[in-house]
Amino acid sequence: MTRAATGSPEQAPAQAFWHELRNHTQARIGLGRTGDALPTTEVLALRAAHAAARDAVHVPLDIRGFTEQIANTGLGTPVSVVSRAADRSEYLRRPDLGRLPADLSAVENSGADIGFVLADGLSPHALTEHGAGLLAALAEELADRYALATPVIATQARVALGDHIAEAMGVRTVLVIIGERPGLSVADSLGVYLTHLPRPGRADSERNCISNIHPPEGLTYRDAARVVSGLVAGARTLGRSGVDLKDTSRTDAVTAADSQIIEGT
Numbered sequence: 365m366t367r368a369a370t371g372s373p374e375q376a377p378a379q380a381f382w383h384e385l386r387n388h389t390q391a392r393i394g395l396g397r398t399g400d401a402l403p404t405t406e407v408l409a410l411r412a413a414h415a416a417a418r419d420a421v422h423v424p425l426d427i428r429g430f431t432e433q434i435a436n437t438g439l440g441t442p443v444s445v446v447s448r449a450a451d452r453s454e455y456l457r458r459p460d461l462g463r464l465p466a467d468l469s470a471v472e473n474s475g476a477d478i479g480f481v482l483a484d485g486l487s488p489h490a491l492t493e494h495g496a497g498l499l500a501a502l503a504e505e506l507a508d509r510y511a512l513a514t515p516v517i518a519t520q521a522r523v524a525l526g527d528h529i530a531e532a533m534g535v536r537t538v539l540v541i542i543g544e545r546p547g548l549s550v551a552d553s554l555g556v557y558l559t560h561l562p563r564p565g566r567a568d569s570e571r572n573c574i575s576n577i578h579p580p581e582g583l584t585y586r587d588a589a590r591v592v593s594g595l596v597a598g599a600r601t602l603g604r605s606g607v608d609l610k611d612t613s614r615t616d617a618v619t620a621a622d623s624q625i626i627e628g629t
Contacts, residue, residue, distance in 0.1 A: 390549040390581065413548045420543070420551040422452055425488035425519055433496035434482065439503055440514035442482070443470040445529060449520040462522035471532040476513035478506060478596065479535035483521035487543030490552040494578060494585070495541055498554060501585035502539065505593045523557045523571070530562035537596055537605075538562045544575060553578045556592055560599035560609075570606035572599075 382394025395406045402410075427444055435441045448464045449455035455462050480502070482495050503512060513533050518525055523540050530538035540557040555575040559566055574591050576582040594613045599605040 392548070410548065413551075416551045417546040417548060420487040420489040420546040421456075423488060424452065425484045425491060425517075427517065427519070430482075430492060430495065430517065434499060434515055434517065437496055437500045437503060437515075439480070439499070439512060442515040442517050443472075444517045444519065445471065445525075447518070447520040447522070447525050452520070455520040459522055462520055463524035465525060465528045468528060468532045471516055471529060472514070473532065473534040474511075474513040475534045477510035477536050479513040479530050479533040479538045480515040481518050481521075481526040481529050481538060481540045481542075482515055483518040483523070483525065483540055483542040485521060485523075485542035485555075486545045487552060487554075488519075490543035490546070490554050490578065491541070493552045494554045498541060498556070498577060498585045498588060501589040502556075502592060505586075505589040506596065510596070523568075524564075524566070526557065527559060527562045527564050527566050530559070531564060536561060537599060539592065550576075550578060550582065553582060556588060558592065558595050558599065558605055560596075560603075560605035567606075570604065572605050572609055572611070574611075 379394070379396065385393060392406075392410070396403055398404065401407075431442055431444070445468060446466050447455070447462045448466050449458060449461040480499060482491060482499065484491055499515065506512060513535055516529050516533070518529060521542070523542060526538050526540035537558065537560050540559070542555055542557065544553040544555045546553070553575070554577040555573055556577065558572045558574075559570060572595050574583070574588050574595075577585070577588045579585060591611055591613050595605070595609060595611060598609050598612070602609055
């Protein structure tokens, strides 16, 4: 007995089921088939997504254009630094070089509370798309309570490069805004790595990460900034960041909502 092709009356209930599920995920599920293969449109879409992910990794950050974007946030004109990875190929093959600075002489010691490092990471495209917007939201959330340093742009950069930059900046807390590894669903996602009392040699367990920042599908700039703000306050109280520091923003929101319900009864 032959199998029905996608779109046939026999498959209509199944397609309706998958359509409903696809409204709640970016995963490629229930794509259907034409004969024994995926529909041509889905094959082409997959190839396009793969090409977009490759471009996100390999197309370099436009330093001049991005510097102008960041300067417009009102935090000052950023300086640029680069890791010891000579080019993109070496950056991908030698993660260790991406964690070490080539030259930090352009970074000024501000002694501020919080420093920002805008790192291209594995998706310079994500930094171009969302870096300035996220930075502006963070500045709006944090500026009333903390002294903020002028941001630094870092290329061919891994997260740990931020520790070296933060030490040169003289800040108590560093926020590394970095392009996350692109996938076949999202190629422009940002992450924020928070390290309190940063210094070279800090372990990943001593950081906190807020990921999947790419509105409108992912976390919004404002929501990410609220989480970061809570973690910064918690780190200063606790005296450290990392596994001992928890994000309580959702718990606090639920508690506040419950209190309003109780008061209204």
